[in-house]
Amino acid sequence: MENIKKQAECAIKEFLSVADLKKGDLIVIGCSSSEIVGGNIGKNSSIEAAQAVFEGIYPVLKKKGVYLAAQCCEHLNRALIIEQETAEKFGYEIVSVVPQIKAGGSFATTAYNNFKEPVAVEYVKAKAGIDIGGTLIGMHLKNVAVPVKLSINKIGDAILLCAKTRPKYIGGERAKYN
Numbered sequence: 459m460e461n462i463k464k465q466a467e468c469a470i471k472e473f474l475s476v477a478d479l480k481k482g483d484l485i486v487i488g489c490s491s492s493e494i495v496g497g498n499i500g501k502n503s504s505i506e507a508a509q510a511v512f513e514g515i516y517p518v519l520k521k522k523g524v525y526l527a528a529q530c531c532e533h534l535n536r537a538l539i540i541e542q543e544t545a546e547k548f549g550y551e552i553v554s555v556v557p558q559i560k561a562g563g564s565f566a567t568t569a570y571n572n573f574k575e576p577v578a579v580e581y582v583k584a585k586a587g588i589d590i591g592g593t594l595i596g597m598h599l600k601n602v603a604v605p606v607k608l609s610i611n612k613i614g615d616a617i618l619l620c621a622k623t624r625p626k627y628i629g630g631e632r633a634k635y636n
Contacts, residue, residue, distance in 0.1 A: 459506050459507065459509075459510040462494060462510040462511060462595045462613060462614050463510040463511070463513050463514040463516070463522055463532070464514065465514070465553070465610060465613045465614070466510065466511040466513075466514030466515050466569060466590075466613055467514035467515065468514075468610055469514075469515075469543070469588070469608055469610050469618060469620075470514065470515045470518045470519065470588070472555070472609060472610065473586070473588060473606060473608060473610050473620050474518070474524070476606055476608075476622070477585075477586045477622040478519065478622065479522070479524050479585060479586055479622075480523075480524075481523030481524070482523060482524075482525070482547075483524050483584075483585045484524070484525045484526075484527055484582060484583075484584040484585055484619065485519065485524055485525070485526060485527065485584055485585065485586045485587060485588070486527040486529055486538065486582060486584040486586075486587040486590075486595050486598040486599065486606060487515065487526060487527070487534060487565070487568065487587065487588045487589075487590070487595070488529035488536075488587070488589050488590065488593030488594065489508060489511055489527065489528075489529075489563070489564075489565035489590040489591060489593065489616075490563070490590060490591030490592065490593050491498055491504040491505070491507040491508040491511075491591075492504065492591070493590070493591030493597065493614075493615060493616035493617070494505050494508075494511070494613055494615060494616040495615065496614070496615040497591055499591055499593070500531060500532075503559045503563065503564045504564060505559055505564045505567070505595070507564065507614060508563070508564030508565040508567070508568045509564075509568050511565060511590065511613060512565065512568045512569060512572060513562075516569075516571060516572065524542065525540065525544040525547070526540070526569065526586055527539070527540045527544070527579075527582045527584055527598065528540075528565055528566045528568075528569035529561055529563075529565075529566065529593060529595055529598060530557050530562040530566040530578075531561075531562060531563040531566070531593070532547070533561040533562065534557060534561060534562045534566075534578075535580070536593075536594070536597065536598070537555060537562075537578050537579065537580050537595040538566075538575075538578065538579050538580075538581070538582055538598065539557060539562075539569045539570045539571050539573065539577070539578055540573075540576070540577060540578075540579060540582070541574060541575055542567070542575040542577045543629075545577050545579055548582065550579040550582060551580070552575055552577045552578065552579060553578050553579060553580055554578070556570065556578075556579045557570050564567070565590075581597070581598060582598050583600045584598055584600065584623075585599075585600060585623055586599070586606075586620070586621065586622045586623060587599050587603075587620070587621050588595075588619055588620050589618070589619040589620070589621075590613050590617075591616035591617065592616075592617060592619075595621075596621075599621060599623055600623040601623065601626055602623060602624055602625075602626055603621040603622075603623055604621060604622050604623065604624055605619070605620070605621055606620040606621060606622055607620075608620060
C-alpha cells in the first residue's frame, strides 16, 4: 500500500504542476480501488487501497488550497463527497446519503471518514479531474475538458486519466484567443 500512496502523491504533484489549479479551485477524483488491486471495477473493493490513494493525494491538495470532490460509484449515481465549506462556497445543494464501501465506493467512503464536515452533492463542475481506474468523471468537469498526460499512467493496476479544463472558444474566425 505504501507504493500506491507514493504513486498517488507523485501523480497529484505532477498534475498540479501542469493543470494550472489555484487556491480555491475544485478537483474531482474518481477512484476504483478494485482496479488498483487488479480486480474489476465495482467487484473487489479495497478500503486499504482507497486509503493509500487518499493519503497520497489529500495532504497535497490541502497544502495548495484546492478543494477535493470524491466521486461515488454508480450505486449512488456518481454523487460526490465534499466538505460542507466547499458546498457553501460553490452553492451546491447538499443531499442526504452516507457512502459505504459497496454503495459509494471505498474512496468516497474514505473521504467521508476523513473530511472535517463531509456532505454529499449530486454534481459539481470542477476545473480539473483525475480518473483512477475508469470511473467516468467527465460529467463533473467544466466545459471544455483537455486531456493531460502524466509520466505516471497507473496507480497500482488502475489506469490513470487526467483532464484540466479551459474556457470555450467563441466568436468565430475573426476572434482572438489567449
